[in-house]
Amino acid sequence: MAGRVIAIPTDTLYGLAALPRPGGVDAIFELKTRPRSRLLPILGASMEDLETVVTFGPDSLKLARAFWPGALTIVLPRAPGFDQDLGGGTSSTVGVRVPRLDLTRELLKLTGPLAVTSANPSDEPPATTAAEVTRYFGSGFPVLDGGPAAGEPSTTVAIEGGLKVLRAGAIGEEELRQSLMP
Numbered sequence: 116m117a118g119r120v121i122a123i124p125t126d127t128l129y130g131l132a133a134l135p136r137p138g139g140v141d142a143i144f145e146l147k148t149r150p151r152s153r154l155l156p157i158l159g160a161s162m163e164d165l166e167t168v169v170t171f172g173p174d175s176l177k178l179a180r181a182f183w184p185g186a187l188t189i190v191l192p193r194a195p196g197f198d199q200d201l202g203g204g205t206s207s208t209v210g211v212r213v214p215r216l217d218l219t220r221e222l223l224k225l226t227g228p229l230a231v232t233s234a235n236p237s238d239e240p241p242a243t244t245a246a247e248v249t250r251y252f253g254s255g256f257p258v259l260d261g262g263p264a265a266g267e268p269s270t271t272v273a274i275e276g277g278l279k280v281l282r283a284g285a286i287g288e289e290e291l292r293q294s295l296m297p
Contacts, residue, residue: 120146122234122248123222124261125158126215127186127269127285129242130231132158135168135199140230144202146252148237154203155230156188156210156271160223165211168197168228174274174295181294183213184220186269186285201230212269218261233268241268 120142123132131147133139135157144151159165162179169191171179178189188210201209211228214220223229233241234248242248245260270284272291280288 120256122242122245122252122256122258123219123229123231124216124245124259124264125219125231126184126265127267128264129234129245129248129258130158131234132229132231134226135201135228135230137200140199140201143230143232147232147235149202149232150237151202152204154206154208154210155201155232156212157201157228158212158214158219158223158231159228160220161213164223164228165213166194168194169209169211170194172274174278177295178272178274178291179213182286182291184215185213186215186265186267187291188212188269188271188282190271190273190281192275199230208273210271216261218259222259241266 120131120133123130131143133143157168175189175191190208190210193207193209235241235251243264243266245258248258268284270286271282273279
């Protein structure tokens with residue numbers, strides 16, 4: 116799979132995925148026509164898998180335990196030694212998530228963490244079915260068909276200096292704040 120893009124289902128949307136290495140990440144940006152200034156998030160099979168990518172703190176652990184697997188992307192500091200170029204310039208953070216869909220987590224157990232972004236050309240609606248992925252991009256790469264996705268993106272948050280919702284999505288801000296209460 117090195118240097119190859121695949122399309123995978125998640126509990127929220129279909130995504131373009133590749134190993135977080137040069138070649139694969141470059142192919143995602145090219146295929147999607149996504150500006151390199153926008154950082155790609157990483158999906159993992161478990162929180163433990165993502166410990167090689169980011170460093171968890173007390174609040175991020177609370178959020179991960181409350182909402183993973185699920186539709187929450189948490190932006191965290193990069194783990195020491197994780198220096199993969201995911202776009203975003205010299206970003207010291209990475210968005211990470213453990214998806215709810217069993218099929219996707221099984222794939223992630225085999226591949227390890229993957230760089231993933233929604234399966235759509237920039238400025239088009241995200242794909243929610245394998246057929247939509249093929250309509251957008253043709254049949255030049257494998258598409259794992261997991262049935263229809265929910266269609267609502269994951270909520271994306273940062274927690275340094277307090278909870279900040281960066282993108283509204285499937286999980287509401289109040290529910291997030293409640294999970295951080297002592």
